[in-house]
Amino acid sequence: MSSPASRPSTDWQQAHLWPIRVYYEDTDAGGVVFYANYLKFMERARTEWLRTLKINQQHLSLTQGVMFVVSQLDMQYKLPARLDDALSVETVVTQVGRASMTFAQRVMRHTATLALGDIRVGCVDICSFKPTALPADVRTQVSLLTKR
Amino acid sequence: MSSPASRPSTDWQQAHLWPIRVYYEDTDAGGVVFYANYLKFMERARTEWLRTLKINQQHLSLTQGVMFVVSQLDMQYKLPARLDDALSVETVVTQVGRASMTFAQRVMRHTATLALGDIRVGCVDICSFKPTALPADVRTQVSLLTKR
Amino acid sequence: MSSPASRPSTDWQQAHLWPIRVYYEDTDAGGVVFYANYLKFMERARTEWLRTLKINQQHLSLTQGVMFVVSQLDMQYKLPARLDDALSVETVVTQVGRASMTFAQRVMRHTATLALGDIRVGCVDICSFKPTALPADVRTQVSLLTKR
Amino acid sequence: MSSPASRPSTDWQQAHLWPIRVYYEDTDAGGVVFYANYLKFMERARTEWLRTLKINQQHLSLTQGVMFVVSQLDMQYKLPARLDDALSVETVVTQVGRASMTFAQRVMRHTATLALGDIRVGCVDICSFKPTALPADVRTQVSLLTKR
Secondary structure, three states: OOOHHHOOOOOHHHOEEEEEEOOHHHEOOOOEEOOOHHHHHHHHHHHHHHHHOOOOHHHHHHHHOEEEEEEEEEEEEOOOOEOOOEEEEEEEEEEEOOOEEEEEEEEEEOOEEEEEEEEEEEEEEOOOOOEOOOOHHHHHHHHHHHHO | OOOHHHOOOOOHHHOEEEEEEOOHHHEOOOOEEOOOHHHHHHHHHHHHHHHHOOOOHHHHHHHHOEEEEEEEEEEEEOOOOEOOOEEEEEEEEEEEOOOEEEEEEEEEEOOEEEEEEEEEEEEEEOOOOOEOOOOHHHHHHHHHHHHO | OOOHHHOOOOOHHHOEEEEEEOOHHHEOOOOEEOOOHHHHHHHHHHHHHHHHOOOOHHHHHHHHOEEEEEEEEEEEEOOOOEOOOEEEEEEEEEEEOOOEEEEEEEEEEOOEEEEEEEEEEEEEEOOOOOEOOOOHHHHHHHHHHHHO | OOOHHHOOOOOHHHOEEEEEEOOHHHEOOOOEEOOOHHHHHHHHHHHHHHHHOOOOHHHHHHHHOEEEEEEEEEEEEOOOOEOOOEEEEEEEEEEEOOOEEEEEEEEEEOOEEEEEEEEEEEEEEOOOOOEOOOOHHHHHHHHHHHHO
């Protein structure tokens, strides 16, 4: 259970940032954000990162018959987030394959890292859920980013 | 803001019962079940009630091209539910229309009513979301129930 | 099952606006936003409306020992919201009582009303959950708004 | 990103089983269970496993001032679950430390493994969230299990 996201080599300087506010819906009776809900925050951030590349998932699904699904994730939870907290999710693409992308993501409160993870996302056919090559334009745009 | 579910006339003796256990995922930082999550409990109970009539929603959608959607709801919240509570959802059909069904539902902890509501569910085409007549077999089965 | 929010008299011109983006987490297998999740959107909007009045719920709970809980709601669902939709929640206070506030809220996509509701929120003691008078400063600020 | 849960050495024969039914609330617009919701299913199963040991989390929190929080997780998603699926979560304790427990868990549909993961759960003080030794009786009971 080691998480590459905690590698010193991840270049967070290049990260995409997405703000998240914590509402009642996100918390649990422990008084803090429920552990599964960090995955929602991270999914929102990946979606917004895709949107900056002009990639709309609804559109991809309708026009190319493909969608992205998470195939693997490693998470480390460091500190709890609480109601009304203003958080930020940092997203970096660490690898682009034929039919998958890997992200390192961190949930931050100011300079404190609350949670961090590595998430592998596969591109699949919307009907069969079989792995499918990334659409060419997605691949091109994402690859440009990872080479910067 | 008056709720027919609180009418003395609702015959809860005939209600379908569905047990619900409260987990961390259901609660919020107030230490109690988050208000929107009672709607999940009630939807589970309606689904299980349909299953007792041999009505499977996945099947309806694939074979008849229709699905059920909530079109209206009135809820009253009386007492909070807490982590680890063993609850029961009571479900009664109160009306069957051409393209809709209305339910009265109560979330109970032993004899205490925690929440109660009236929920109108419409039958719609899965593509257009336009109201569509209830499938004949669904209508027949549900009508038998409401006449008992 | 009639909803005051649909009264012609609600003055939506004065409404507080809060933008909501629809993510995968909000949708269900019907391809649209799950009905309970509109209540999350509306709770976020009420929270942000309170924040514009400098009312922070975490702070209220810690300093005054009170919290807000929904005691009653009437919802009407008109049109489905879908993945990637950019929505707006409109919030108007329609009544302020000794220990409660009532809101009319609408979830809009451009000029289309997708869902609308009336929500009564009670102020309760965080331990006993018994109704408690609204803190004086909250009452003052909210009353000013409703008199405008 | 390697997951010990996929090690051939995990003894699933000894696993605790917990049934899960998939409802609309669990699915997303991809037509399948949303990836974060598997963590809810696994948390329910761990809670029920604790309950078989007569360990009630609400009680632990009130009497001993401790709670369990997830500190690390590795997940692999193999096959999608769909609406109405009847699933089973298998839970095995793989390690017991002074202030933590590690679980291997699998979400199954009949004999097919849909998702599997390793989850490390820490015991923390409910106020400070600092790691705290497992209560003696919890440790005793869980250790007996892992030695079988």
